[in-house]
Amino acid sequence: MVAGVAGGFADTLGVSDTFVRAAFVTLTMVWGLGVLVYLGMWLMQLDRVEDTEPDRVSAHQALGLGLAFAGLMLLLGVVGWWPSNALVITVGALAFGTAALTDRNMPGPLGALIDPTVERPGRLRIVVGVGLLIGGLTVFSANVGPIYEIGAVLLAVSLTGIGILVAFGPWVTRLARDLGTERRERIRQEERAEMAAHLHDSVLQTLALIQRSDDPARMSILARHQESELRDWLYGNAPLDGSDLLSTALRDSARRIEADHQVPIDVVVVGDHPMNETTRPLLGAASEAMVNAAKHSGADRVSLYFEADDDELVVYVTDQGKGFEIGEVADDRRGIAQSITGRVERAGGEAAIESEPGEGTEVVLRMRVSTG
Amino acid sequence: MSVKVYLVDDHRLFLAGVKAELSEEFTIVGSANDVDTAIEEIRGLDPDVVLIDVHMPDGGGVAVVEGVADTNPDVKFLALSVSDQAEDVIAMIRGGARGYVTKTIEPSDLSDAVRRINAGDAVFSPRLAGFVLDAFAGAMPSDDDPELDQLTSREKDVLRLIARGFAYKQVARKLNISIKTVETHVSSVLRKLQLSNRHELARWASKRRIV
Numbered sequence: 341m342v343a344g345v346a347g348g349f350a351d352t353l354g355v356s357d358t359f360v361r362a363a364f365v366t367l368t369m370v371w372g373l374g375v376l377v378y379l380g381m382w383l384m385q386l387d388r389v390e391d392t393e394p395d396r397v398s399a400h401q402a403l404g405l406g407l408a409f410a411g412l413m414l415l416l417g418v419v420g421w422w423p424s425n426a427l428v429i430t431v432g433a434l435a436f437g438t439a440a441l442t443d444r445n446m447p448g449p450l451g452a453l454i455d456p457t458v459e460r461p462g463r464l465r466i467v468v469g470v471g472l473l474i475g476g477l478t479v480f481s482a483n484v485g486p487i488y489e490i491g492a493v494l495l496a497v498s499l500t501g502i503g504i505l506v507a508f509g510p511w512v513t514r515l516a517r518d519l520g521t522e523r524r525e526r527i528r529q530e531e532r533a534e535m536a537a538h539l540h541d542s543v544l545q546t547l548a549l550i551q552r553s554d555d556p557a558r559m560s561i562l563a564r565h566q567e568s569e570l571r572d573w574l575y576g577n578a579p580l581d582g583s584d585l586l587s588t589a590l591r592d593s594a595r596r597i598e599a600d601h602q603v604p605i606d607v608v609v610v611g612d613h614p615m616n617e618t619t620r621p622l623l624g625a626a627s628e629a630m631v632n633a634a635k636h637s638g639a640d641r642v643s644l645y646f647e648a649d650d651d652e653l654v655v656y657v658t659d660q661g662k663g664f665e666i667g668e669v670a671d672d673r674r675g676i677a678q679s680i681t682g683r684v685e686r687a688g689g690e691a692a693i694e695s696e697p698g699e700g701t702e703v704v705l706r707m708r709v710s711t712g
Numbered sequence: 713m714s715v716k717v718y719l720v721d722d723h724r725l726f727l728a729g730v731k732a733e734l735s736e737e738f739t740i741v742g743s744a745n746d747v748d749t750a751i752e753e754i755r756g757l758d759p760d761v762v763l764i765d766v767h768m769p770d771g772g773g774v775a776v777v778e779g780v781a782d783t784n785p786d787v788k789f790l791a792l793s794v795s796d797q798a799e800d801v802i803a804m805i806r807g808g809a810r811g812y813v814t815k816t817i818e819p820s821d822l823s824d825a826v827r828r829i830n831a832g833d834a835v836f837s838p839r840l841a842g843f844v845l846d847a848f849a850g851a852m853p854s855d856d857d858p859e860l861d862q863l864t865s866r867e868k869d870v871l872r873l874i875a876r877g878f879a880y881k882q883v884a885r886k887l888n889i890s891i892k893t894v895e896t897h898v899s900s901v902l903r904k905l906q907l908s909n910r911h912e913l914a915r916w917a918s919k920r921r922i923v
Contacts, residue, residue, distance in 0.1 A: 564816070567794070604816075606838055606839075606877060608838045608839055608841070608842035608875045608876075609842060609846075610842050610845045610846045610849065610875070611846065611849060641877075642877075643838060643875075643876055643877030645838070645842070645872070645875045645876040645877070647845070647872070649849070656876045658876045658877050658878070660877070702876070
C-alpha cells in the first residue's frame with residue numbers, strides 16, 4: 341500500500357497481495373517485526389518489472405506458503421518473540437479474514453453486490469474469511485477483561501483497523517485515481533469540443549465563404565476579418581480586458597466598416613484611454629470619417645492612427661484616394677463633413693479635414709482629456 | 713546586377729507566392745522552410761537581402777538572424793509576419809533585422825521594401841512605427857545614454873506620418889524635407905531601437921502582447 345512492496349512480493353510469490361498484507365500485519369504484532377520486514381524489503385526492492393501477469397499458485401503451493409508462515413510464527417513463539425497468543429491470533433485472524441474477503445482484482449463480496457460484472461469470490465473463501473473474522477473477534481472478546489490491560493485492547497483494535505486499511509486501501513486509492521483520470525479526460529474532451537465548435541463557427545465558415553466567392557476584394561476582406569477575429573480569440577485580447585478602451589472600440593468599429601464597405605482599414609494605436617462619455621463623440625466622428633473614406637475616396641485602403649498621451653487624444657483617418665476641393669464640396673458631402681466636425685466640436689474638441697484633389701483626404705480629430 | 717534575395721518561411725504556400733511576386737525584379741537565390749537549412753544556405757549563398765518569417769519552429773526568425781550574424785555580417789534582413797506581436801517584432805529588430813512588414817503587404821510595396829533594405833535603409837511599416845512610438849513614449853528615467861533612449865521630436869513626426877499610412881515620399885513632402893532626410897531619421901530610429909538599453913522596451917514589448 342505504501343511503496344508497493346506487498347504487491348511486488350505477492351507477484352513474486354504468486355499469491356494474492358491482500359494475503360501478503362495480512363501476513364505483514366500479523367507479523368507487526370510481534371514487536372513490530374512486520375513493519376521492519378516491510379521497510380527492509382522496500383529498501384532492497386530494485387527494479388520491479390511492471391505489467392507481468394503473475395503465475396497463480398496451485399492449492400498445494402498456497403497451503404505450503406500458509407504452513408511456512410505458520411511455522412515462522414511458531415518459531416518466533418519458541419524463540420520468545422511473542423507478545424501473547426490472544427493478540428497475535430486476534431489480529432492474524434482478522435487480517436487474514438479480511439484478506440480472504442477482499443482482493444485487489446476481486447473487490448470482494450461487497451463489490452460483487454454493487455457491480456454484478458465483478459467475479460464473485462469462491463464460496464470457500466467467503467466461508468473461511470467470515471470464519472476467521474468471527475474467530476478473531478471471539479478470541480479478542482474472550483480475552484478482554486482481567487487478563488489484559490486496556491492498553492493491549494486498544495492496541496489490538498487499532499492494529500485490526502490498520503489491517504483493514506491495508507486490505508482495502510489499494511482498492512479505495514485505485515477508485516479515487518480512476519475518478520481523477522476520468523475527470524481529467526472529460527475536461528480535455530470538453531476543451532476539444534469547445535475549440536472545434538469555435539473553429540467551425542468561425543474559421544471553417546469563412547473558408548467556405550472564400551471558396552464560394554469569386555471576387556478577390558471580398559475574399560481579402562473575409563480573410564482579414566477572420567484573421568483579426570481568430571487572433572482575438574487565440575490571445576484573449578478583446579472581450580475581457582479591452583472592452584472599455586477607446587482603442588478596442590476604434591478597432592471594432594474599423595472592422596465593421598471594413599466588412600460593410602469592402603475596404604481594408606489599417607489601425608495603428610499608440611497609448612490608450614478609457615471609453616467614456618467624453619471620448620464617445622471621438623469614436624463616433626472617427627467611425628463616420630472611416631465610412632466616408634471607404635465609401636467616397638476610391639482608395640484601396642484606409643488608415644486609422646490613434647495616439648493618446650497624458651492630456652490629449654488624437655485620431656487621424658487617412659486615405660490616399662481621389663480627394664476633393666474643400667471649397668467645392670457637394671451639399672451632401674459637406675453635410676457629412678459638418679457632422680464629423682460638429683460632433684467633436686460640441687464635445688469640446690477640434691476637428692480638421694484636409695484634402696486636395698488627387699492627394700487623398702485626412703481627417704484629424706483632437707480632444708483634450710484631463711489626467712488622472 | 714540584380715539583387716540576390718533569399719526567402720525563409722515555414723509556410724510553403726506563402727513562400728511560393730512571394731517567390732512569384734519578387735522573381736521579376738530580383739534574383740531569388742534560394743529558400744528554406746526551417747531555421748537550420750536557412751542558416752546553412754545563407755552562409756553558403758551570401759545573399760544581399762533575406763526575407764524572413766518571424767514565427768518558425770526551433771527559435772524562429774531571430775535564430776536565423778543571430779545564426780549568420782558572425783559569418784555573413786553584410787546580409788540584410790527584412791522581417792515578415794502575420795502576428796504583429798510587439799514582443800516578436802521588437803526581438804527581431806533588436807536581433808538585427810533592418811525592417812518589418814506584415815504579410816498582407818501589397819506586392820509592389822514589398823518590392824519597394826526589398827530595394828530599400830538592400831540600399832541600407834530601414835523599412836518601417838505603419839504598425840512598426842506605432843510600436844516604436846509606443847515603446848519610447850512616457851517619461852524617461854535617468855540612464856547612461858539618454859540620447860539613445862529618446863526619440864527626437866523630428867523622428868517622432870516622421871514615425872507618426874508613417875503610422876498614418878504615408879509613404880516616405882509623402883512624409884518628405886509633408887515635412888518639407890528630402891526623402892534622404894526621412895531615410896536618415898528612420899535609420900536613426902532603427903539604431904536607437906537596436907542599441908537602446910532602455911529597460912522599458914523589453915517590459916513594454918512583453919506587456920503589449922498584440923496589436
